[in-house]
Amino acid sequence: xxxxxxxxxYRFEMARWGRTLWQSLVTPVITTSLYxxxxxxxxxxxMSDMAGIPFGSFIVPGLILLSVxxxxxxxxxxxxxxxxxxxxIYEILxxxxxxxxxxxxYVGAAATKAVILALVTLAxxxxxxxxxxxxxxxxxxxxxxxxxxxxxxxFAIGIxxxxxxxxxxxxxxxxxxxxxxxGVFYSVGSIAEPWRTVTLLNPVLYLVAGYRWTFFGxxxxxxxxxxxxxxxxILIPFAAIVWIFRTGYRLKS
Amino acid sequence: xxxxxxRIEGLRKAYANGVEALKGVDLDIRKGEIFAxxxxxxxxxxxxxxxxxxxxxxxxxxxxxxxRNWLHDFRRVRTRIGLVPQELTTxxxxxxxxxxxxxxxxxxxxxxxxxxxxxxKRLTLWDKRKxxxxxxxxxxxxxxxxAKALAxxxxxxxxxxxxxxxxxxxxxxxxxxxRKLRADGTTIILTTHYIEEAEEMADRVGVIRKGELVAxxxxxxxxxxxxxxxxxxxxxxAIAEIPAGLAEWGLALEDEGHTLCYRFDSHAEHxxxxxxxxxxxELHVGYKDLATHQSSLxxxxxxxxxxxxxx
Numbered sequence: 001x002x003x004x005x006x007x008x009x010y011r012f013e014m015a016r017w018g019r020t021l022w023q024s025l026v027t028p029v030i031t032t033s034l035y036x037x038x039x040x041x042x043x044x045x046x047m048s049d050m051a052g053i054p055f056g057s058f059i060v061p062g063l064i065l066l067s068v069x070x071x072x073x074x075x076x077x078x079x080x081x082x083x084x085x086x087x088x089i090y091e092i093l094x095x096x097x098x099x100x101x102x103x104x105x106y107v108g109a110a111a112t113k114a115v116i117l118a119l120v121t122l123a124x125x126x127x128x129x130x131x132x133x134x135x136x137x138x139x140x141x142x143x144x145x146x147x148x149x150x151x152x153x154x155f156a157i158g159i160x161x162x163x164x165x166x167x168x169x170x171x172x173x174x175x176x177x178x179x180x181x182x183g184v185f186y187s188v189g190s191i192a193e194p195w196r197t198v199t200l201l202n203p204v205l206y207l208v209a210g211y212r213w214t215f216f217g218x219x220x221x222x223x224x225x226x227x228x229x230x231x232x233x234i235l236i237p238f239a240a241i242v243w244i245f246r247t248g249y250r251l252k253s
Numbered sequence: 254x255x256x257x258x259x260r261i262e263g264l265r266k267a268y269a270n271g272v273e274a275l276k277g278v279d280l281d282i283r284k285g286e287i288f289a290x291x292x293x294x295x296x297x298x299x300x301x302x303x304x305x306x307x308x309x310x311x312x313x314x315x316x317x318x319x320x321r322n323w324l325h326d327f328r329r330v331r332t333r334i335g336l337v338p339q340e341l342t343t344x345x346x347x348x349x350x351x352x353x354x355x356x357x358x359x360x361x362x363x364x365x366x367x368x369x370x371x372x373x374k375r376l377t378l379w380d381k382r383k384x385x386x387x388x389x390x391x392x393x394x395x396x397x398x399x400a401k402a403l404a405x406x407x408x409x410x411x412x413x414x415x416x417x418x419x420x421x422x423x424x425x426x427x428x429x430x431x432r433k434l435r436a437d438g439t440t441i442i443l444t445t446h447y448i449e450e451a452e453e454m455a456d457r458v459g460v461i462r463k464g465e466l467v468a469x470x471x472x473x474x475x476x477x478x479x480x481x482x483x484x485x486x487x488x489x490x491a492i493a494e495i496p497a498g499l500a501e502w503g504l505a506l507e508d509e510g511h512t513l514c515y516r517f518d519s520h521a522e523h524x525x526x527x528x529x530x531x532x533x534x535e536l537h538v539g540y541k542d543l544a545t546h547q548s549s550l551x552x553x554x555x556x557x558x559x560x561x562x563x564x
Contacts, residue, residue, distance in 0.1 A: 002328065008358030019346065087342030091401070094306040095359045096331040252310050253268060 005097045006105040013079050013109030024075065025117055028067045033124050035063050039185070040129035050187045051218050056129035060122070061212040062184030068118045068143070069150050069179055069204070073171040076110035076154030081161055084250075093252065099245035107151040114147035132215070139214035142230070146207055149233030150175075156240045159250050178204040188220040203229050257281035258409060258440050259305065264314035266300050266464075274300040276464040277314065282409075287431065287441045289451035289472075291554055292461035298444040299339060301461070302411050306336045318409070332360055335402035339413040339444075341394045345387040349378055352386060353400045360405035369404065376400050376430070392423045399430070410434060412443040416450060428454055448554055460554060468553070475553065483546045484526060486513040489539035498536050502529050513540075 017024050039047075040056030047055035083089040092102060125131055133139050154171075161167040182204035188196055199205055200221075210226025213219035219226065244251060259282035266275040274297045282288050292298050303309035305316050307327060316323040318330040344352055353369050373379045376396045381389060386397065395415070402410060412431070416424040424447075431441055431454055445451055451458055451472070458475055460468040468475060491510035502525060505514040517524045533540065 002361045004358045004361045004363060008355050011358075012355055015351075016346075086344065087338075087340050088344055090303075090306075090308055090336070090338050090342065091356060091359060093308045094331060094334070094336050096328040096361055097359070248310050252308065 002095075002097050002101055005095055006101050006108075009092070009102070009105035010109045010112075013106065014112065016079075017075070017109070017113050024071065024113065025120065028071055028117060029121050029124055032063050032067045032121050033128070035059065036125050036128040040125075050190065051216075051220070053216050053218070054130065057131055057216070058187075058212075059185055060125045060129060060131050061215050062179070062182070062208045064118050064121050064125070064143075065146065065204075065208055065211055066176070066179045066184055067121055068114045068147055069175050069207075070171045071117050072110060072114040072147050072150035073154035073157060073175060074167075075113050076107055076151040077158035077161065077167050077171075079106045079110055080155055080158035081167055084159070089251070099241075103152070103155060103241055107148060107155055110151040110154060111144065111147040114151065115143055118143050118147070134217040135214045139211070142211050142214050145230050146211065146233065149230065149237065152234060152237035152241060156237050156244065159241075159244050162250075175204070178202055179208070181205075182208045183220060184208055203232070206230075207233070256283050258284040258319055259442075260317040261301070261305070262315050262317075264301065264304060264316065265312045266297070266304060266309065267312045274464050275304075275311075275314075278461070278464070278466050280459060280466060280469070282440060282442055283457070285435065285438055285440055286456040287435050287443070287454050289455035289458045290442065290444045290461060291448065291451055291458060292444070296461045297464040298461055299413055300464075302336070302413050302442070302444065306334060306411060307331060328361075332405065333408055335405065335407035335410045337398045337402045337410070337412045337415055339417065341391065341398065343386040343394055343397065345385065347386055348383055349373065349386065349389070349397055349400075350382040352397065353404050356401040357404035360407075362405045368406070372400050372403050375433075377426075392419050395419055395423070395427075399427075403434075408438060409440045410442070412441065414444055414446065416445070416447060424450075481516050481552075482519045484515040484517060484529075485542075485544045485546065486515070486533070486540045487511060487542035487544075488513065489541055492538070496536050496538065498532060499529070 036056070036059075039059055045056070049055065050058040080089075083092060097105075122131070157167065157170055181199065182202050183199065188199055188205065188209075191199065206221055206226045206229035209220045210223060210230065213223060213226070243249070259280075261278055261280040261282075264275050264278040264280075265273075267273045278297070278301060280301075290298050290301070300309055304311045305318075305323060307323070318333060321330050323330045347355070350369065350373070353373065354364065354366075357369065358364065370379070373382055376399060378393070378396055378400055381393060386394065389397065395418075399412075399415070415431075416427055419427070428450070431443070435441055443450070443455070455472050457470060458468070458472045459466055485507075487508075488511055492506070493510060495504050495506055495513070499513075502515055506512070507514055515526070515529060517526065
């Protein structure tokens with residue numbers, strides 16, 4: 001194993017993140033905090049409880065995931081897209097690194113950023129609303145697993161994208177709407193048919209519900225279904241990445 | 254060849270658009286030599302280098318580096334190879350020190366500030382170590398690219414058009430550096446458009462054309478084998494046209510009628526020179542000077558490319 005090589009990419013990516021901290025950490029934390037402020041502190045007290053949880057608290061896990069999912073994809077996709085864009089990818093491809101080591105380094109760095117972002121956002125949330133965590137260890141494990149899954153997806157997007165516009169399409173036009181409609185602000189049980197059934201087709205719902213369960217011990221869907229979606233969120237992009245490295249798709253001519 | 258550090262056998266590459274960039278290239282690179290790969294644009298030089306370095310996937314054939322297959326044993330093989338690509342591709346916001354250190358780690362070498370310092374000093378980059386890449390001139394960036402390639406102390410170095418776009422002084426510096434690296438035991442493979450560069454530095458030369466190796470050999474032997482000599486006869490008085498009696502030599506008239514040029518093969522059993530001299534006397538064409546000129550690599554290269562166009 002080329003441990004030094006993995007460490008070099010990881011540190012490089014973390015250093016790049018450090019240079020753009022305002023954009024990659026402070027901005028998403030402030031944006032999410034505005035939700036806590038408006039929906040939690042300002043109008044949360046006028047909203048009815050959701051699944052027996054005060055509204056301001058109820059939205060915390062979902063909003064954390066909203067931020068984590070988009071940033072995980074953006075960080076991981078940009079991490080591999082930028083060397084392709086500038087041409088410095090030649091160095092990665094010619095280095096004594098296996099595909100697994102390359103993915104571990106880029107996805108590891110992106111997932112670290114996503115987890116830090118989530119924890120900072122969670123800490124910020126406590127300033128505005130009451131938050132308690134029923135299963136702290138599971139909360140952390142779920143967070144790490146979900147971050148890795150979406151970083152893998154971001155990595156695949158970073159290789160697929162031909163330009164900066166394509167890089168933004170999936171996080172902004174697919175993941176963000178799916179997260180908003182994935183029960184961040186409401187319980188599935190509170191909405192009527194046919195929208196209830198439609199909502200159940202949204203895979204992000206299962207992630208939000210599962211993550212919320214680690215906080216409050218209640219969930220809209222069975223826990224096993226959340227675990228199944230989490231597993232799929234890792235396995236599907238991982239399979240795509242394996243195919244990318246086997247075929248050299250948009251990496252090697 | 255027993256001293257081959259790189260053995261390329263039947264290397265083929267066909268791109269998805271149907272272009273056949275390499276058509277079964279066989280080539281041995283000897284340990285410790287400077288090998289120059291010449292060829293026109295699109296001949297397949299960069300494709301060949303990129304396949305050996307793992308950047309492009311070969312369609313067929315095999316590469317062995319010191320007896321190791323370049324795909325099965327990619328870790329050991331790549332650790333020994335450094336690549337300076339043709340394009341100046343750098344991370345604009347990284348410092349010189351950071352980017353060179355990054356390259357060292359990427360290739361599996363532990364941090365060694367002393368080694369990085371030595372490389373930067375050798376390439377006269379030490380004063381620029383804290384500068385961001387975007388602040389550097391093209392020539393300086395080229396030096397950084399070389400420093401990055403040397404950061405993991407490879408014993409095989411690929412230089413793809415290393416002096417493209419650099420000024421004469423820097424080019425001379427680079428040649429000196431390449432010689433020093435060779436003196437330290439590094440095998441160097443360079444592609445270049447500057448025939449002067451190959452002529453100046455290379456031990457052996459290969460000419461690639463449309464994905465095929467059309468000439469290969471020791472630089473001097475190649476020049477001797479393929480090179481023609483030209484006899485230049487400076488006349489006493491200018492002539493308007495070549496006398497009909499000299500037609501069989503295929504002479505050319507240059508220098509506004511003052512010089513007759515005769516191309517001949519120095520290895521031929523009969524060069525035709527004595528007969529030409531006698532005929533000049535018979536025709537009372539006086540001359541005051543004779544000079545011969547050996548074809549350069551550039552002449553050979555141009556003639557090979559012309560062969561292709563004529564084919």
